Amino acid sequence: MLFDTHTHIDQAEFDACRPEIVQRARAAGVTQLIAVGCSVAESEKCLAIAREYTGVYAAVGIQPNYVAQAQASDWSRIEQLAGEPGVVAIGETGLDRYWDHTPFPDQQDYFERHIQLAAKRELPFIVHMRDCEAEILEMLRAAHQQCGKLQGVMHSFTGDATLAAACVELDLHISFAGMLTFKNAAPLRDCARIIPLDRLLIETDSPYLSPVPVRGKRPNEPSYLPHTAACLAELRGLSLEQLAQQTTANAERLFGLQ
Ligand SMILES: [Zn+2]
Secondary structure (H helix, E strand, C coil), X not given: CEEEEEECCCCHHHCCCHXXXXXXXXXXXXXXXXXXXXXXXXXXXXXXXXXXXXXXXXXXXXXXXXXXXXXXXXXXXXXXXXXXXXXXXXXXXXXXXXXXXXXXXXXHHHHHHHHHHHHHHCCCEEEEEECCHHXXXXXXXXXXXXXXXXXXXXXXXXCCHHHHHHXXXXXXXXEECHHHHCCCCHHHHHHHHHXXXXXXXXXXXXXXXXXXXXXXXXXXXXXXXXXXXXXXXXXXXXXXXXXXXHHHHHHHHHCCCC
C-alpha cells in the first residue's frame, strides 16, 4: 500500500474524471493521498475532495507564487481551515526564485506565517523550493531554533546531498517525485541513497512530471506512483513491498494518521 504525499488532484483538468483517478490509484495500490492547496480557493476544494473520498486528506496554504494574488482576508481563512477535520498539513508554502510572481520578501513573510501556523496546530508543513536553497535553509534554521523540533517535508526534492543532510538535521522529511526516475537525474538518485529510511516519502506531484516509463504523459496521476516507488526501492536495496511499508509508515506518522 502506497501513500502519495503530494498531489494537485483538485485541479480543473481532473474535474471530469476524479472518481476514476482515485479508483485507478487504489487499483495500483495507492490507497492514501494528500490533495495540496496553493490558494484559499484550492485549499477549500482540496478539503471538499478529502471529505468525499476515503484515504484522501487535505493540505491548506498559499503557495509562494500565489502570495501576490492573496486578498487580505485569505490568511485568516487559511488559519480557520487549518482546524478543520481532514486537514493533515499546512502548505504548500516555501520560496521560489525561478518564477517572479511574488516579491521575495512577501514570500518570506508567508513562509514564516505557515511555519508558525503549523507549529500552533501541531501539523507538519509542506515546503516548495525552487532556486533558493540558501534562503530556505536560513529560514528553516531560524524556525528550528525558535520552535525546537520541526515537523515538515521538503516536497519534490531536487537539491543535492548537502542540502538533504542539512534538512534531515532539522528533523525534516524528504519526498521524492517522478524526477527521481529521469535518465539525467543520477545526482538526485545518489542523494536518495543516503536519506535515513525513516525520513523518506514519495509523491507524484500530479498533474506534473510523470515518472519514467510514462514520462511526458500529462496529466501525471497518483496511479503512477509505483514507478517512483520501484526506482527508490532499487536504489535502497529493498523490495517494493518493504519500500511501500516504510514510506507509508513514515507518512502516516508525519501526518498524524496512525
Ligand atoms: Zn505542489
